[in-house]
Amino acid sequence: MSDVKEMKPRERVLAALNRQPVDRTPTCNPTSLATVELMDLVDAPFPQANRDPELMARLAATGHTELGFDTIMPVFSIIQESSAVGCKIQWEQKDNWPTVKMREPIWESLEDIRVPTDYLLHPDAQCVIEAIKILKRDYGDEVAIIGKTMGPWSLAYHCMGVEPFLLLSLDDPDQTKRILDKLKQITIEFGNAQIEAGADALTLPDHATGDLVSGEYYDRFLRDLHIEFVEKIPIPLILHICGRTVDRMEYIAQTGMSAFHYDSKNKPQESIDITGDRVSLVGNINNPETLFSKGPEAVRDEVINNLEAGIQLIGPECAIPLQTSIENLTVIPETVKEWHKN
Amino acid sequence: MADILDIGSRIELISMDPHFLEISIGLYRQGGETPRFLVHSYSSKEGVADRLSFIRQAMVVLGGMVQDGNYLSFVCGSEHHAAVRRTFLEAGKISPEAGLEPRPLSSLDRKSGLTLVVSERGSGLYEVTAEGNEKAKDRRVKVVANGLAKLGEMRLIDGREDQVQYPCEQDHASLTGLLLVRAPNVRAIVREQEMASSRGVLAAPSQQ
Numbered sequence: 082m083s084d085v086k087e088m089k090p091r092e093r094v095l096a097a098l099n100r101q102p103v104d105r106t107p108t109c110n111p112t113s114l115a116t117v118e119l120m121d122l123v124d125a126p127f128p129q130a131n132r133d134p135e136l137m138a139r140l141a142a143t144g145h146t147e148l149g150f151d152t153i154m155p156v157f158s159i160i161q162e163s164s165a166v167g168c169k170i171q172w173e174q175k176d177n178w179p180t181v182k183m184r185e186p187i188w189e190s191l192e193d194i195r196v197p198t199d200y201l202l203h204p205d206a207q208c209v210i211e212a213i214k215i216l217k218r219d220y221g222d223e224v225a226i227i228g229k230t231m232g233p234w235s236l237a238y239h240c241m242g243v244e245p246f247l248l249l250s251l252d253d254p255d256q257t258k259r260i261l262d263k264l265k266q267i268t269i270e271f272g273n274a275q276i277e278a279g280a281d282a283l284t285l286p287d288h289a290t291g292d293l294v295s296g297e298y299y300d301r302f303l304r305d306l307h308i309e310f311v312e313k314i315p316i317p318l319i320l321h322i323c324g325r326t327v328d329r330m331e332y333i334a335q336t337g338m339s340a341f342h343y344d345s346k347n348k349p350q351e352s353i354d355i356t357g358d359r360v361s362l363v364g365n366i367n368n369p370e371t372l373f374s375k376g377p378e379a380v381r382d383e384v385i386n387n388l389e390a391g392i393q394l395i396g397p398e399c400a401i402p403l404q405t406s407i408e409n410l411t412v413i414p415e416t417v418k419e420w421h422k423n
Numbered sequence: 424m425a426d427i428l429d430i431g432s433r434i435e436l437i438s439m440d441p442h443f444l445e446i447s448i449g450l451y452r453q454g455g456e457t458p459r460f461l462v463h464s465y466s467s468k469e470g471v472a473d474r475l476s477f478i479r480q481a482m483v484v485l486g487g488m489v490q491d492g493n494y495l496s497f498v499c500g501s502e503h504h505a506a507v508r509r510t511f512l513e514a515g516k517i518s519p520e521a522g523l524e525p526r527p528l529s530s531l532d533r534k535s536g537l538t539l540v541v542s543e544r545g546s547g548l549y550e551v552t553a554e555g556n557e558k559a560k561d562r563r564v565k566v567v568a569n570g571l572a573k574l575g576e577m578r579l580i581d582g583r584e585d586q587v588q589y590p591c592e593q594d595h596a597s598l599t600g601l602l603l604v605r606a607p608n609v610r611a612i613v614r615e616q617e618m619a620s621s622r623g624v625l626a627a628p629s630q631q
Contacts, residue, residue, distance in 0.1 A: 117436075117447040117623070118436075118449065119465070120447070121447050122465040126445070147426065147427045148427075158625075159628070174439065174445070175438070176438035176622055176623050177622050178623065178625045183628065183631065235628060239628065243628055243629050288628050288629060290627045290629050292629060293629045368624070369624055373620070373624070374620070376432065377432075400625040403438070403622075403623030403624075404438050404620070404622070404623045406436075406449075408433060
């Protein structure tokens, strides 16, 4: 049992992001908790809930009101600002994710990059900003509102295509760095716009994922940029990178990011052994094999595994599959509360 | 606050109903040793109750289930986990305008041109035979028996390649007729399941 007096969800999350004492470990979703059943419950289906701020806010709020998480995160997808700067989007249907058509890149090289001056006024950027305002108005005193701004590596994938950008990073590292440097303005501006709208923290996905990009690459191309984001975006940042990432956790811990949203391919104990108290960890509960395919008992085991390792915030490893059962999600906060009682 | 219901464990999902406003419909399992099943949607759109009622009725007709209020079960009291999920999915594919009739215990096998017949032998035992081209008979009978075993979680009878039996050892003629349609091509069912389960899983940009 903690000696800390009972906290509101927002206080609890912000304290954990700053590695301060908490009454209990918070449940936190730096990425989406949307499911098709929750879409039905509040009549806010995809793809409309990615484009209409009222629907986006209504669907996101279910993460707290129905599932019991301490956070609300309305930016379900990873394509909002990419759409705003001109990428072509496959909006898909209710039961699938909108994606950027990366085989139709909009830029090929540094010289091509023309970020529209008014991209923050684009409906797909405004949707996020307006949704955060709604959530701040309705839940801002109680619940932590988490926004999302994509990092330059992810933006480069979206705008230039995965393969061309990776090849460029091998052939011309200097140009690659200058591209990232140019794209970082989107990360900073979109992030700060969400802060103005009321976001308490921001997820910053930058998909230098373990399958394609090494820890050395992270150090060479992204570590300093991420330090710069911490300096220029004045609220807690939660870095998100999928895959096996223990080879870069030391570098991530040096950035000053408040938290790292980590994948189930990394064991909780080995991860926190690296990061210590320099950056909070959140995530790790497996999506495809556990949350989607197994039952509440398996979810409970993973939650407890994270709690026992001392992980600071508990939540799924990434945006949950849209067909995940509600039962497998409510068990996450239930387990955290039970564990702290014992 | 908290409009979600404690209605049991969801064991199957139609993520977008093609016949009714793309709502999501779940099949929930309740109860312990004698399970019962609930067809539920969180949608409050007008007409949802009628749609759910139709699916329940389709499960009664196609799967030989019994209905008690909003709940469904098998007469034998067993779960028949795979079979009830298949019954639910097949019921969801039927348009409300279509008539509901149990599937017969015979089916034309498009691959071989054979007519496949399943005969009830009592105590939940079913025997597969085929009428038509002698050459392909044995192989197709074996494929269908294996397909029924997989889809209905039935057991193959030792020393026989043409007989399967429900573990409850009770007859399920309607259910067997329903499974027979799919039994010759279980691979297609597996592919359908894999496609359904990969939909809605967000991949990192590098995996897209």
